[in-house]
Amino acid sequence: MNNYDIKKDFHILKDITYLDSGATTQKPVQVINAIKNYYENNNANPHRGAYKLSIKATDVYDEARKKVSQFINARQTNEIVFTRNATESLNLIAYSYGMNNIKKGDTILLSIMEHHSNLVPWQNVCKKNGAKLEYMYVNNEGLLYEEDICKKIVPGVKVVGITQVSNVLGTINPVKEIVKRAHQVGAIVVVDASQSVPHMKVNVQDLDADFLVFSGHKxxxxxxxxxxxxxxxxxxxxxxxxxxxxxxxYVYEQETTYAEVPTKFEAGTQNVEGAIGLSAAIDYLNNIGMNDVQKMEEEILEYAMSKLLKLDFITVYGPKDLSKHAGVISFNVNGVHPHDVASILDSNNVCIRSGNHCAQPLLRYMGLDSTCRASFYIYNTKEDVDKLIESLNKTRKVFEKWMK
Amino acid sequence: MDEVESVYTDIIMEHSTATYNKHELGNGAVKEHGHNPSCGDDITLEIIWNGDLIEDLAFTGSGCAISQASTSIMIDLLKGKTKEEALNLINIFLRMIKREDITEEETAKLEDAIALKNISNLPARVKCAELAWYTMEKLIEK
Incomplete structure (x- = not known):
């Protein structure tokens, strides 16, 4: 399968150039049909009814969990907890682990490129528990560097929060090495895999991550x-x-005992439709094969980079070494604010993200207010990149006369 | 004319790059900060009152062409006006942006600010145009 075949499964893409998959991806007809099929044939409240339909709903929900656990190579199915999104997963860890285990004088260490969702919850833990919050910084290409990693991961660090792929710069971080080092000093590692699990083979056992989170919609x-x-x-x-x-x-008037993991963390009626959709999405990706998914994105990234770097009015941020760069490109049209760029691109039906990408500390550290971001997925073609380039030229034209 | 050209007009572009309203006013100025967290537009308005009259008005900050132009146009319009006149003009402007009916007489009062009328063609950018005016409202009522 190539990306042209894949694109046909995404009906929404017929008239638009969608380059914002880092925010959320579009959904193939197979996923939409799986959800429709669930409601037409299997819907009931799982774990509640003693009737056949409820058992069916329970089964498909449990199967989805199994599929997720295999997709990231967890040891056991019950190591997978369903949440609303990566943000809720991270809040769960910060509240249930952080609040109860982090003490005054402890350090929580994050990379400066964390999304607000892997930063604000930890800030809150540090404020409440009197712990220190420290950061691993990046060089001017947006790469963490060994010297700083070694200097920061020291005894006293209790939690290391690290994104596997930066949602702003596309940087692929050396998570496995960071985990190894963190474990040596007795810290646990929370990996934000929101921008990696959709795009590359992620193996939680190989990484030896203690916690790892991601969102289905990406x-x-x-x-x-x-x-x-x-x-x-x-x-x-x-x-x-x-x-x-x-x-x-058991629930008594004054006391309660809790269910086993993972049910202990899934209060209330769950998003079964979401789990079914995620299961179908994993089938779709497995059908292509994650190695091919990664290869397709590498090709698009390479093509886009070569085209963008030829435009002398564009500044591109992030690693130059594309082996450390996932399919996310941050750039600016010199002298034009990213929101104006996004509006002009939108008038050509090209969707990109503009702003601070929920990573204000990173942008501030790099001395930027905001950037444009194009992010790619398996349905993006070279023609999409060409449309982007053509629209950037249009942007330049609109603003040219006013440039100082 | 496409939707983008209807917004990025000469008058908007001129104001977005103009700097004559962009500075601090120093001692005696009252300030108000306005911010669109979702996009990062960030301005600070400064005002010097002479009784009920807006004697001087200026801004500092950063943002997109729309937010910068809208701020500069607003300053041109409101400088020298009374508190009551200014609040009335802000009200007319915000109604125009929301595509509510405004009379011809009201339209005429907006002067260059009429150039922002087409911003509703770009719904994602309405907030950029509104920021200065909402901030000004707060500043006046401070």
Whole structure:
């Protein structure tokens, strides 16, 4: 399968050049049909009814969990907790692990390129518990560097939060090495895989990550379904995050005992449709093969980079070495604000992101207010890149006369 | 004329790159900060009152062409006006942006600010045009 064949499965893409998959991906007809099929044939409240339909709903929900666990190579299916999105997964870790384990004088270490979702919850933990919040910084290409990593991951660090791929710069971080070092000083590592799991083979056992989170909607699945992977022994020790129905074992007037992992973390009726959609999305990706997914994106990235670097009015940010660069490109049209660029591109039906990409500390550190961001996925073709380039030339034309 | 050309007109572009309203006013100025967190437009308005009269008005900050132009146009319009006149003009402007009916007489009062009328062709950018005016409203009522 090539990206032209793939594009046919995404009906929404017939008239638009969609280059904002880092924000959310479009959904193939196979995922949409899987959700439709669920409601037409299998819908009931899982774990609740003693009737056949409820059992069916429970089965498909559990199957989806199994599929996710295999996709990231978890040891056990029950190491997968369904959440609303990566943000909720990270909040779960910060509240249930962070609030109860981080003490005054401890350090939480993040990379400066974390999305606000892997930063603000930890800031909150540090404020409440009197811990220190420190950062691993980047060089001018947006790469973490070994010297700083070694200097920062030291005894006293209890949690390291690291994104596998930067949602702003596309930087691929050396997560495996960071995990190894963090474990040597007794820290746990929380990996934000929102921008990696959709695009490359991620193996939680190989990474040895303690927690790893991602969102379904960035990998062809519907909005509102997210994943928290946690090592079984850690999840077992964690207190619940949300309380209520289904997450309990016995409830007395004054006391409650909780269900086993992962149900302990899934209070209330769950987003079964989302899990079904995620399961279908994984089938879709597996059918292509994650190696091919990655290869297709590398080709598009290479093509886009070669075209963008030829435009003398564009500044491109991020690693120059494309082996450390995923399919996310941040750039600016010199002298033009990213929002104006995005509006002019939009008038050519080219969708890009503009702004600070929920990563204000990174942009501030790099001395930037905001950037334009084009992010690619398996349905993007060279023609999409050509349309981007043509529209950037149009932008330049609109503003040319006013440039100072 | 496409939707973009209807917004990025000469008058908007001129104001977006003009700097004569962009400076601090120094001692005696009252300030108000305005910010669109979703896009990062960030301005600070400064005002010097002479009784009820806006004696001087200026801004600092950064943002897109629309937010910068809208701020500069607003300053041109409101400088020298009374508090009541200014609030009335802000009200007319915001109604225009929301595509509510405004009379011909009201339209005429907006002077160059009429150039922002077409911003509703770019719904994602309405906030950029509104920022200065909402900030000004707060500043006046401070």
């Amino acid at each position: 990998m062809l699945a519907p909005l509102g379904i997210g994943v928290l992977y946690g090592k079984r022994e850690l999840l077992n020790k964690l207190s619940p995050f949300l309380f209520g129905g289904d997450m309990i074992e």
